[in-house]
Amino acid sequence: MARSALVLGGGMVGVSTAWHLIQKGYDVTLVERGEPGRETSYGNAGLIQREAVEPYAFPHDLMKLVQVAFKRGNDVNYRWGDLPAIAPKLAEYWWNSSPRRYGVARTGFEALIRHCLSEHESMVEAAGAADLVEKQGWTQIFRTEKGFEDGAARARYFAREFGVDSRILDPSTLAREEPALRRRMTGGVQWTTPWSVKDPGALVQRYAEAFVKAGGHIVHGDARTLANLSSGWTVQTADGPVSAEQAVIALGPWSSDLTEAMGYRFPLFVKRGYHRHFKWDGKLNNPMIDTDAGVALLPMARGLRVTTGAEFARRDAPPCWRQIRESERLARGMLDIGEGVEATPWIGSRPCVADMLPIIGEASGHTGLWFHFGHAHQGFTLGPATGRLCAELMKGETPYIDPLPYRPGRFRTGRRAFTI
Template sequence: MARSALVLGGGMVGVSTAWHLQQRGYDVVLVERGEPGRETSYGNAGLIQREAVEPYAFPHDFQKLVQVAFKQGNDVNYRLSDLAAIAPRLVEYWWNSGPKRYETITRGFEALIRHCLTEHDRMIDAAGAGDLVRHGGWTQIFRTEKGFADGAARARHLAREFGVEGRILDSATLARAEPALYRKMTGGVYWPSPYSVKDPGALVQRYADLFVAGGGKIVHGDARTLAHLASGWTVRTADGSVSAEQAVIALGPWSSDLTRSMGYKFPLFVKRGYHRHFKWNGHLNAPMIDTDAGVALLPMAQGLRVTTGAEFALRDAPPSWKQIIRSEKLAREMLDIGEAVETTPWIGSRPCVADMLPIIGEAPAHTGLWFHFGHAHQGFTLGPATGRLCAEMMKGETPYIDPLPYRPTRFRFGRRAFPF
């Protein structure tokens, strides 16, 4: 008999997990409250980032900390009223970003990133989604001499330590590469290996269609109704209760709602982000991210997508439009971006773990329940790679990546042992 599984969550991570389980002979039901790929997976930068071998660390540089504290930049914002609630997670995040701990964490993160293109390629080819994907990399651009010097040093470091190619562009070379860019920048780094996707939500939907074409089922339901049975797991859906031997929690920033109710106190938090599309008629040879300004310029099917950096806030707190308003202003300094497409900008949340690594593995206190969340900025990039890892562990196969760094049991009683 085929094994059976419920996958809770229809973003890139959940859909990829469902497909990989299906490939291993599982009878899979994907449970999603809306349509696949319409939440966090829709609103990202649409980049499959092979170069992103180092997770985003909490700054330890005093000057940067002062800049963040006084909200002097656009790359990081925070809601003062939420700080008391999220401060313990941020302290842990800061502590794990210390040099020695960060080096160990990076090894675990890079082990996943190195497979992102090959695992996406499998699903892109199977889903016939090549029309959504551009194999042309992206360009990191800089406004300040210090930013360019730091960016060039990082490119040399990644090439030396991880074999990641990054081409350093001086100001004149960048201007020739992107003639539509009418603000003079100090330089840039072109990362040739990543893919860009013109409609991230549509790619997730194509993967979901591939899953359905293979016999999978997608139902609308409330993941919070998940319950343990003697024979497995059940959840209530619009089609009635659905049961399976195993269940996977892949709910992204909503995972904490369910895991907390089951007694797991993982150090989870979110980084919120915003975007807006503009009726831009120009041309970029590659998507661009202005690192100094904390704004991305991304050609999409809906128009030019302008995104923000990170906002530290509670997931369901009211939106603060400060960053997206400033991002639009900064974007207009570089391109003639035209009028906004949407009346209201999009807002979403990235699911983060304080040690910057996703949580992937079987729940310590619940047989047949699996965790698969916490990808932070790289859920869209890593979904197929970690989906394969999760499916292999569930099937009892030898994992193609060492799963030890991502195990849920790295947290003591649901939390990592903490020195303070």
């Protein structure tokens, strides 16, 4: 008899899990309150980041800390009023970012990133979504000599250590290859292996369509109605209650709404981000990110998408437009862009875990309940790779990646006794 599962959440992570489960012969219902791929997996930079072998650490460098504390840069912002609420989790993030502990996160993260392209490839093929994907990489650009020197050194290190390819572009080469750039930069690093997607939400929707075509069901419902039955799990949906033997929580930044209600306290927090599209009829050969300035320039279906760096705040706190305004100003200095497409910028939340690794595995206190969230800056990249891992674990197969670094039981902070 086919095994059955409820997948809660229709972002890149949930849809990819659902797709992998259906390939394994499961009867799968995906429960989503809206439409698949309309939240965080819609508003991101659309990069499938093969180069992102190092997760973002909390800075330990004093200069950087001072810059952040006094809000001198645009790449990181925070809301004063939210600090008391988020400080304990940030302290844990800082602690896990020490050079010794960070090595553990990097090893676990790199083991996933290594598979991001091949796992997307299978899904792109099944979904007939090749038209949404460009395979030319993206370019990191620099505005100071020091930034360029450090960036080039990092690129050489990544090539040596992780086999990640790149091209180091001196200022003249960069200017020649990207004539639309109005400002002369000090150089660039073109990461040549990543992919870029011109409509990230549409890619998730295509994956969701492939899931339905393979026999999956998508229903509207509120995941917070999840309840435990003697034989499995049930959730209330617009089509009535739907039940299955197993349930996966893949609610991205909303995962804590459900896990906390069920008694699990993980060190989850969000880094919010913003984007806005601008009318633009120019051309960039590659998407560009000026990481130091905290601005990304991304040619997309709706126009040039300009995104920001990270904002530490409560998920549901009111927006603060400072970073997106500054990113717009910086973008206008680099490209001849027109007016904004939307009246109001988009805001979303990267779902982060204090030790920089996603949480993937079965709940210690509930049989058949699975966790799959916390992909932070790279959930769009990693959804298919961790979706496969999660599906293999659920089915009891030998997983293709060692799941130990991502096990929920690595945290002892829950009310329940987690097994280590």
